[in-house]
Amino acid sequence: MAEHENESFAEFCVRQKAGLQLVSEAEQQENDYKKALKEAQEKRYERKYQLFYDNLDLILRHKDEILATPRYANIDAHYLLKGGGLYVGHLNMARQFNIAGNVVIINLRLASLFKIWESDQFRVECECGTTTFIRGFAGSPLSGSSQASAICSKCKKIVRVDNRSFGAYCGIVNAAYAEDIEKFAKALMTKWTLAEVEYEKKIVQGKSARWFTVGDVFKDDGEICELETMINELKLKEYENSPANDC
Ligand SMILES: [Zn+2]
Numbered sequence: 001m002a003e004h005e006n007e008s009f010a011e012f013c014v015r016q017k018a019g020l021q022l023v024s025e026a027e028q029q030e031n032d033y034k035k036a037l038k039e040a041q042e043k044r045y046e047r048k049y050q051l052f053y054d055n056l057d058l059i060l061r062h063k064d065e066i067l068a069t070p071r072y073a074n075i076d077a078h079y080l081l082k083g084g085g086l087y088v089g090h091l092n093m094a095r096q097f098n099i100a101g102n103v104v105i106i107n108l109r110l111a112s113l114f115k116i117w118e119s120d121q122f123r124v125e126c127e128c129g130t131t132t133f134i135r136g137f138a139g140s141p142l143s144g145s146s147q148a149s150a151i152c153s154k155c156k157k158i159v160r161v162d163n164r165s166f167g168a169y170c171g172i173v174n175a176a177y178a179e180d181i182e183k184f185a186k187a188l189m190t191k192w193t194l195a196e197v198e199y200e201k202k203i204v205q206g207k208s209a210r211w212f213t214v215g216d217v218f219k220d221d222g223e224i225c226e227l228e229t230m231i232n233e234l235k236l237k238e239y240e241n242s243p244a245n246d247c
Contacts, residue, residue: 006026007025007026012024045079048227048228049079051227051228051231052080052227053151056151056153057153058231058234058235058238060153061234061238062234062237063114065234066111066114066230067111067114070221071221071224071225071230072225072230073109073110073111074109074110074111074225075109075226075227075230076094076110076227077107077108077110077112077113078093078094078108079094080110080113080135081108081113081116081134081135081173082135082137083136083137083138083169083170085139085140085146085166085170086139086141086142087140087141087142088141088170091170091174093108093173093177094106094108095181106180106181106184107180108173108177109180112176112179112180116172116173116176117133117134119172121134121165121168121169121172122169122172124150124159124161125159126150126152126154127155127157127159128152130153130154130155132152132153132159134148134149134161134169135149135150135151136148136149137149137166137169139166141166141170144165144166144167145162145163145166146163146165147160147161147162147163148160148161148162148164149161191219191220192214194219195214195215195217195219198217199212199216199217202217
């Protein structure tokens, strides 16, 4: 931690005159903080990535249930698929939007990852006969060449796939992610409309409008379900339904 956290106006003028330091000490502190936070997040996503693919067999067994359960279907899955290439960089499936000064992060949802995996482009058969799903790809938009890899949920073998269309990989992912952005925007509009209806109802019931606004009754989806919680709940369900549990 630096000694001076707050720069006085006189110090600011000296810095400006010197014309050397373009980033203030306070800005540097904020940048350092953000960098440390980002590094911690990356470790967290690495751990979650490992957990997801260690439990892929379990997750795929419950695919229909996950898709039918919004708190599972909406789980952040942006770090589970790694894609990118020359000139295009990493595909970003967790974009930050600045909306009226609030940072809104829209992630690729787990349901959308399953949708991407429905395409033949993202499927490959393992030697053991199991259909596996591509979780990473890289390539070049100029030559169109690519390398990709999948992990087998049964035998845990890594399956390599060469030279499928790089444009198709990117296009399928972009289309699925664009749908998630649209889903977010529509859900937000619906929630505001519901809040307006709720507000009008309360006013009709006699609630005073003096300090009471639509914002007071605006609601979100409730607590976010983490990947760890979903995996635990799916395991418990299988345990409860297993024949061994009957005796
Ligand atoms: Zn296999």
